Amino acid sequence: MFSSNEKLTRLMRHVLKLHRSHVDRLIRDYDVYPGQPPLLMRLSQQDGQSQRELAAGMLVKPATLTVMLGRMEKTGLVSRAPDDRDQRVTRVYLTDKGRIAAEAVMRAIEEVEARCFEGFLPEERLLLRRFVLQMHDNLSEWKPD
């Protein structure tokens, strides 16, 4: 299915697509849509972050988050409240429903991740991480000529 001159990045894209669709399937009953798991994870690690902080942590643009949070507020997963000190910033909180969803998401991710790296030795996992980090450094240090 994947010939050996197939670009590795294409293969990686496909793997991540599978990863995401598995997670989606496992949390289908929680009103959580495909892009939202990372947000729920971050909020359950630290509740009440500003949208800017969340966007930075999720490597996503603030505008993307604005729309996403609007939807999640509507489905009752999060609530928003302005910061006391700085009226510009909006802080985001998990609702009870959101907390339940976040735990389901956490379990789902752990499960998919475990499957994904089944058969990997610990040192292979480390090596893989080193490779991906090197790819990251190669691409992020690259200023256009």
Added chain:
Amino acid sequence: MFSSNEKLTRLMRHVLKLHRSHVDRLIRDYDVYPGQPPLLMRLSQQDGQSQRELAAGMLVKPATLTVMLGRMEKTGLVSRAPDDRDQRVTRVYLTDKGRIAAEAVMRAIEEVEARCFEGFLPEERLLLRRFVLQMHDNLSEWKPD
């Protein structure tokens, strides 16, 4: 920036995002939008494929392609014509403009790919491919319990 308990898949997602944005930047002058490079590459390898074949090769749903091709027809990168034998199938062809864009895309991808794997030994590349293939197999053989 990426703590060692950060999920590896998240890191991979970020790397692919960088990869895509670099390619986008390099082809900015050819009316080619982010999802279109894979399509142009496939068509330049074999012109006149059916939409179904293209969708399967790109690992994308046919409905996605319908919309995408509509846009690309409008920007003049591709043309569509019904198959002679089977009136259900639509075949897709590169225009002259599309062929020029496809070559630019090819150069851009090669350039980014080269950057991405700079400093990798050939055997490291192979090892990485083996890892990613194993991830792929782990996730695609997984039938939900």
Added chain:
DNA sequence: AGGTTAAAATTAGCTAGCTAACTAAAAATA
């Protein structure tokens, strides 16, 4: 203090991807 600059969030408008429901043509079958 008052005017300017910077920062946080939103809005508008686009592309990409999905699912589900539909149409039309070909193939299979009774």
Added chain:
DNA sequence: TATTTTTAGTTAGCTAGCTAATTTTAACCT
């Protein structure tokens, strides 16, 4: 042959992501 089933493609409606422009509030600076 007539009916049913399968296949290719489209349409509608959604989420996710982006950029660019706008608004509002805080910070800065003379």
